[in-house]
Amino acid sequence: MKVLVRLVVVVVVIAAAGLIFLYSGTYNVSAMVPHNKVTLWIINTLKDNSIEHRSDKITAPNDLNDSSLVRIGFVHYREMCQGCHGAPGIKPSEIGQGLYPHPPNLAHSAKEMPASELFWITKNGIKLTGMPSFGKTHSDDKIWAIVAFMEKLPYMTSDQYNEMNKLTKNESNM
Numbered sequence: 001m002k003v004l005v006r007l008v009v010v011v012v013v014i015a016a017a018g019l020i021f022l023y024s025g026t027y028n029v030s031a032m033v034p035h036n037k038v039t040l041w042i043i044n045t046l047k048d049n050s051i052e053h054r055s056d057k058i059t060a061p062n063d064l065n066d067s068s069l070v071r072i073g074f075v076h077y078r079e080m081c082q083g084c085h086g087a088p089g090i091k092p093s094e095i096g097q098g099l100y101p102h103p104p105n106l107a108h109s110a111k112e113m114p115a116s117e118l119f120w121i122t123k124n125g126i127k128l129t130g131m132p133s134f135g136k137t138h139s140d141d142k143i144w145a146i147v148a149f150m151e152k153l154p155y156m157t158s159d160q161y162n163e164m165n166k167l168t169k170n171e172s173n174m
Helices: 002-024 037-055 067-080 094-098 106-112 115-124 140-155 158-167
Strands: none
Touching: 037 115, 067 140, 067 158, 106 140, 115 140
8 A cells, every 4th residue: 555655646746747847938949949869759759650650551552653643743842842841952941941850851861761651741740840731732642742752852863853843843733
C-alpha cells in the first residue's frame, strides 16, 4: 500500500511540475530559437514514426515515371512547394527561409523517402511545421503527380529544372 501511495505522490508531483512549466511561459516558442536536443528528438521521433505508420499501406496507383504525370506534378510543385522547399538552383522564398523547423530541401531529401511517405505528407500536412494539407484542395491523382515529380527532383540539374519551367510556364491550371 505504501508503494502505491508513493507512486501516486510521484505522479501528482510530476503532473504539477508539468503544469507549472506549461503555464510559466519559460519555454521559448520563437521560430528564431531552435528546440533543445531532447525536445527535437521527441518531436522528430513522433513525426517519423507517425508518418511511417500511416503511410505503410499506401501504394502508388499508377506509374510514377510517366512523363505526363511528372509534368503535371512539376506545375503543382512550382506553384505550391518551391517557395518553401526550393528547387535545383532556386533558394526557398523569404517565407520558406523563416519557417522553423526549416522545410527540407526536397532536391536532396526526396530520394531518401518512399513515395508512400511523400504522398502522405503532401496530402495530410504536418502539424506545427508550416507544412499544409493539400488533401483539402487536391485530388489523390494530383498529389500522386506531385510525388512523381518529387521523385525526379533529386536527380535534376538547375538547367533541367529551368527548361521544364519554360516548357510549362502557361500550364498553371493542371
